[in-house]
Amino acid sequence: MKLLKNLLKSPMFVIGALLFLSTLLIALLGPVFYKVTMERVGAQYGAPTAQFLLGLDDLGRDYVSLLLRGLRSSLFVGLLAGVIATTIGTLVGIYGGFRGGVVDDVLNMLTNLFVVIPSFVVLILISASFKEGRSLTLIGVIIGMTTWTWSARAVRAQSAALKSKDHISLAKLNGDSTLRVLLVHILPYIFSYVFMVFILQVSSGILSEAAISMIGLGPLDTVSLGTILNQAKNTGALGDGIWWAFIPATVVITLLVFALYLINTSMEGVFNPRLRK
Amino acid sequence: MQNDILFEAKNCACKFGHGKKVVKAVDDVTFDIKDGEIVSLVGGSGCGKSVLAKMMLGLHHPTSGAFTYKGEPITDYQVHWREVQAVFQDPFSCFNQFFTIRSQLKSAFGIYKEKPSNFEMEDRVDQALLAVNVKPSEVEGKYPFELSGGQMQRMLLARIFVLRPKVLIADEPTSMVDACVRANILDYLMKLKEELSMTIVFITHDIGLAYYVSDRLFIMHKGKIIEQGAPDDVTQRPKSEHTVQLLEDIPEIHKEWIKR
Amino acid sequence: MAIFEVDKLSLHYLTRFGQKIHAVTDVSFSMEQGEILGIAGESGCGKSTLVNGLMGLFIPPLYPTSGDVRVGGESLMGRTPEDVRASVLSRKVSMIPQGAFNALNPTRKVKDIAADVMAAHLKGVDKKQIYERLKDRFDLFGMDTKRVLNSHPIQLTAGERQRSVIGISTLLNPQMVIADEPTSALDVTTQKVVIKMIFDLLEKGIFSTMIFITHELPLLRHVANNIAIMYAGEIVEKGTAEQVVFDPRHPYTKALMGAMLSAEPGQKHRKPTAIEGAPPNLANAITGCRFAERCPSVCAECKQKKQEIRIVGERQVRCDYAK
Numbered sequence: 001m002k003l004l005k006n007l008l009k010s011p012m013f014v015i016g017a018l019l020f021l022s023t024l025l026i027a028l029l030g031p032v033f034y035k036v037t038m039e040r041v042g043a044q045y046g047a048p049t050a051q052f053l054l055g056l057d058d059l060g061r062d063y064v065s066l067l068l069r070g071l072r073s074s075l076f077v078g079l080l081a082g083v084i085a086t087t088i089g090t091l092v093g094i095y096g097g098f099r100g101g102v103v104d105d106v107l108n109m110l111t112n113l114f115v116v117i118p119s120f121v122v123l124i125l126i127s128a129s130f131k132e133g134r135s136l137t138l139i140g141v142i143i144g145m146t147t148w149t150w151s152a153r154a155v156r157a158q159s160a161a162l163k164s165k166d167h168i169s170l171a172k173l174n175g176d177s178t179l180r181v182l183l184v185h186i187l188p189y190i191f192s193y194v195f196m197v198f199i200l201q202v203s204s205g206i207l208s209e210a211a212i213s214m215i216g217l218g219p220l221d222t223v224s225l226g227t228i229l230n231q232a233k234n235t236g237a238l239g240d241g242i243w244w245a246f247i248p249a250t251v252v253i254t255l256l257v258f259a260l261y262l263i264n265t266s267m268e269g270v271f272n273p274r275l276r277k
Numbered sequence: 278m279q280n281d282i283l284f285e286a287k288n289c290a291c292k293f294g295h296g297k298k299v300v301k302a303v304d305d306v307t308f309d310i311k312d313g314e315i316v317s318l319v320g321g322s323g324c325g326k327s328v329l330a331k332m333m334l335g336l337h338h339p340t341s342g343a344f345t346y347k348g349e350p351i352t353d354y355q356v357h358w359r360e361v362q363a364v365f366q367d368p369f370s371c372f373n374q375f376f377t378i379r380s381q382l383k384s385a386f387g388i389y390k391e392k393p394s395n396f397e398m399e400d401r402v403d404q405a406l407l408a409v410n411v412k413p414s415e416v417e418g419k420y421p422f423e424l425s426g427g428q429m430q431r432m433l434l435a436r437i438f439v440l441r442p443k444v445l446i447a448d449e450p451t452s453m454v455d456a457c458v459r460a461n462i463l464d465y466l467m468k469l470k471e472e473l474s475m476t477i478v479f480i481t482h483d484i485g486l487a488y489y490v491s492d493r494l495f496i497m498h499k500g501k502i503i504e505q506g507a508p509d510d511v512t513q514r515p516k517s518e519h520t521v522q523l524l525e526d527i528p529e530i531h532k533e534w535i536k537r
Numbered sequence: 538m539a540i541f542e543v544d545k546l547s548l549h550y551l552t553r554f555g556q557k558i559h560a561v562t563d564v565s566f567s568m569e570q571g572e573i574l575g576i577a578g579e580s581g582c583g584k585s586t587l588v589n590g591l592m593g594l595f596i597p598p599l600y601p602t603s604g605d606v607r608v609g610g611e612s613l614m615g616r617t618p619e620d621v622r623a624s625v626l627s628r629k630v631s632m633i634p635q636g637a638f639n640a641l642n643p644t645r646k647v648k649d650i651a652a653d654v655m656a657a658h659l660k661g662v663d664k665k666q667i668y669e670r671l672k673d674r675f676d677l678f679g680m681d682t683k684r685v686l687n688s689h690p691i692q693l694t695a696g697e698r699q700r701s702v703i704g705i706s707t708l709l710n711p712q713m714v715i716a717d718e719p720t721s722a723l724d725v726t727t728q729k730v731v732i733k734m735i736f737d738l739l740e741k742g743i744f745s746t747m748i749f750i751t752h753e754l755p756l757l758r759h760v761a762n763n764i765a766i767m768y769a770g771e772i773v774e775k776g777t778a779e780q781v782v783f784d785p786r787h788p789y790t791k792a793l794m795g796a797m798l799s800a801e802p803g804q805k806h807r808k809p810t811a812i813e814g815a816p817p818n819l820a821n822a823i824t825g826c827r828f829a830e831r832c833p834s835v836c837a838e839c840k841q842k843k844q845e846i847r848i849v850g851e852r853q854v855r856c857d858y859a860k
Contacts, residue, residue: 166370169336170436173358175388188375321724322695410813426580455580455752460796461811482724526725527755530782530797534759535733 084144089151
């Protein structure tokens with residue numbers, strides 16, 4: 001509770017959280033107030049009008065509808081990738097840091113291997129190999145499976161620092177199993193770090209999806225902010241000066257990621273006493 | 278069964294690090310600890326006394342020499358910890374700050390293969406709290422940070438009253454508390470010995486405290502046990518220079534300490 | 538003439554719920570040049586709060602209730618922490634804190650930490666001069682100056698760290714030093730080394746007057762000229778070191794002495810007696826004697842009547858029944 005109070009004192013956090021919450025609300029409640037339609041409603045790349053505020057796309061679809069749909073997809077992909085990456089990373093990191101020795105060395109090597117291999121290249125290769133059925137969920141899973149190394153590294157250091165603490169010794173003397181020690185005696189102490197990493201993983205998931213869709217390897221089953229940009233690129237909207245084809249989507253992605261980064265940095269200031277000053 | 282040997286170490290050492298940076302925390306120690314006695318390990322900071330204590334608990338392992346409990350090397354720690362338990366220096370760092378003290382005292386039963394019934398567990402926690410002069414209602418629903426240092430040190434001891442192990446390793450339980458609480462804690466240690474005939478290994482840097490509680494004193498310096506014997510022998514006829522030093526360093530009220 | 542005077546000082550903390558906790562009540566004493574006053578008591582008796590009050594450092598939630606603190610006749614009350622830091626601390630009154638580990642920034646070398654502290658007090662002195670001064674001073678203590686100054690705190694032993702802290706906080710030759718449990722985190726051998734250093738500083742005239750705070754009465758017997766015993770925010774007994782240690786008159790001081798242990802021959806079977814019970818809650822108003830609940834010689838009257846300081850056997854005692 002005190003933590004939340006401190007967080008609310010930080011203007012960065014308040015701005016970030018409000019921004020993120022409003023995008024979330026727009027994505028969830030937007031379709032309730034705005035008639036979302038994927039049908040053709042006008043001419044190709046029709047300019048913004050009072051009825052269609054952000055104009056029409058290549059296929060004559062309404063951009064506001066597309067953005068609402070796309071925002072929802074991006075949030076979904078980001079959260080899915082974030083949950084997967086944070087879970088894998090936390091498990092690998094917490095166990096490696098706690099066990100130390102050979103187990104830690106092996107897990108560390110595995111982590112470093114994933115760090116060295118550019119995950120984006122792996123992402124492209126895997127996505128490209130799925131010609132059929134490349135769904136949004138699949139992309140989220142792939143992103144999550146390739147970017148967990150951040151979490152693993154952050155959590156490993158924390159877990160290693162905690163393992164020699166007295167309360168861990170005492171938990172062992174209580175006969176607690178390794179799993180219980182990890183979940184009950186280490187995880188709560190590093191939860192703030194895990195949460196911070198989770199925020200970063202979500203934003204990186206959103207960015208990765210946008211990037212991979214942009215180059216044409218995005219989901220085939222739905223619209224995402226990335227596929228909107230891809231379509232704009234493919235039809236040469238950029239060269240023709242059709243600003244409503246790419247600027248609104250770019251602004252939405254930027255705002256979303258910016259909000260998450262604001263939350264992350266402000267949390268670091270509150271969680272880390274050394275930076276508190 | 279008095280005077281059975283519990284711990285026995287022959288030329289035991291415990292090293293940390295590799296290559297040139299090897300630190301011999303415990304270096305070639307030979308000793309035994311008998312059933313029912315209070316032995317004090319005395320030495321300055323960094324003398325290896327805490328590492329030796331953790332070896333007895335099985336939290337560190339000897340790198341050479343033979344170290345046995347009841348004649349056998351320690352292999353199954355779950356079994357070992359049913360008989361050998363510990364209290365540490367800083368009680369605040371010993372408890373998980375996210376759970377209530379009572380629930381953590383109860384979780385000590387985890388060391389048993391078969392836990393007693395819930396009613397018996399609650400009852401034993403109540404009894405243990407009363408044994409350290411704390412009314413169970415005083416700590417009901419309390420978290421570690423809500424109690425004072427002296428109370429927390431008692432909670433650590435209450436955990437020992439809950440488990441009633443055969444051996445207690447007390448690693449500097451008095452170095453972070455003031456004189457009043459210190460006398461209190463020593464009282465409880467004596468109570469554990471007298472009422473539950475517990476064997477106690479008491480670790481301290483203050484030879485004065487050690488003299489008061491123990492049946493035998495081990496003086497440690499740079500990883501070695503340089504002197505062992507009965508408290509009166511060691512304090513009145515110290516054989517090593519270091520022991521003389523330790524004795525001189527305690528500010529006694531009746532003795533010249535530092536000239537001004 | 539007294540160089541340091543404390544006049545009926547009372548301090549309180551303000552909790553988040555607006556409750557006042559009266560941590561220090563009605564403390565008065567004055568110190569002459571060259572005096573070493575020891576203050577002893579259990580943890581939570583208000584010793585550390587008193588230290589902040591004595592230095593005029595009122596940082597919320599700590600507030601002065603009433604009373605005055607005067608250094609060389611100049612009052613410290615009603616001034617901002619910045620003003621006190623700039624004009625009083627380090628020059629007139631300097632503090633040696635409890636844990637040397639917390640006092641030193643782990644990411645900086647000892648000499649840089651010292652330079653930072655000095656730069657805050659001496660305007661327009663360059664780093665080189667500060668290093669020179671630091672080197673001379675550390676040489677004076679017989680420390681391994683070069684190595685210590687160029688080390689990070691973590692590379693030093695606990696004793697070296699504490700001696701560095703003392704060296705830095707006395708660099709400006711303060712008139713008076715307040716030492717708040719400077720040795721309680723150390724082992725007995727290191728404690729002696731640190732105390733020797735403090736005596737060395739006194740002998741060399743780097744400072745002459747000191748308040749030494751600890752819970753170890755036997756240590757105070759060797760360090761202090763005069764001892765004040767605190768209980769629940771009040772001074773309950775004050776006299777010379779010999780008077781208080783060998784012939785305590787207040788029941789609390791007696792109990793405190795009973796809790797001490799020693800390795801003196803023939804003492805092995807003397808049981809130290811702990812004081813049962815706990816000090817009163819200082820958030821409540823207390824009418825009678827604060828020690829009444831735990832006092833072995835309590836009577837009906839002292840539970841009701843507030844005890845005042847009176848002179849018994851040439852020392853101050855806050856107990857109407859002390860003989």
